Amino acid sequence: MTTKVLFVCLGNICRSPTAHGVFAKLVAEAGLSDSIIIDSAGTGDWHIGRAPDERTQKAAIKRGYDLSALRARQVCSADFDQYDYVLAMDKSNLKDIRAMAGNKTNCHVSLFLDFAESSWQREVPDPYYGGEDGFDTVLELVEDGARGLLAAIQYAESSAR
Structure with a gap:
């Protein structure tokens, strides 16, 4: 069984590619x-x-993640048919993708950090206009969310067997 995951942020140059790479x-x-x-x-x-x-x-490189091959793209309505999980970095992105998804219910649409194991935060803040430490914060939150997401997918797949 193949599981398909799409991470979504505003411009696809900071948060969602970080989540993708991690x-x-x-x-x-x-x-x-x-x-x-x-x-x-x-x-x-x-x-x-x-x-x-x-x-x-x-x-990302400082933590061992290479994002150099990734290229930004815009989310499209077909993504909701192709992906099992469409995960937003913040509530504004979630609102936008839910509006795009309409009544398509074959995929899980939520905030990415709903899968976080230890963070109380539910939104990954956009570091674009902030200082360097914002990018480290994004990585910490994304690593937590990624661990939880992988565990959830592994659990779902083992339960489906």
Whole structure:
């Protein structure tokens, strides 16, 4: 069984590519790269085709995540048919993707940090206009959410057997 996960933020150059890269590494370390497909997108179209923000990549590299191959794209209505999980970084993104999803209920649409294991926060703050420490905060929150998401997917798959 293949599980498909889409991470969504505003521009797809900071938060969602970070989640994409962090989750991809966890999935690979768990030996599940063949059964979990991962992508990221933005609700806006400003950065389509661009690599993640340099500050995002710099913070990620310090923790062992390589985001350099990722390119921004915009979320589209077909994503709700193709992905099992469409996960928003904040409530504004969640509102936008729920409006796009309409009555399509075949995928799980929620905040990404609903899967966090230890953080009380439910939104990943946008670091774009802030200082360097914002990118480290994003990584900490995303690592927590990614661990919880992987555990939830593994549990769901073992329960389905």
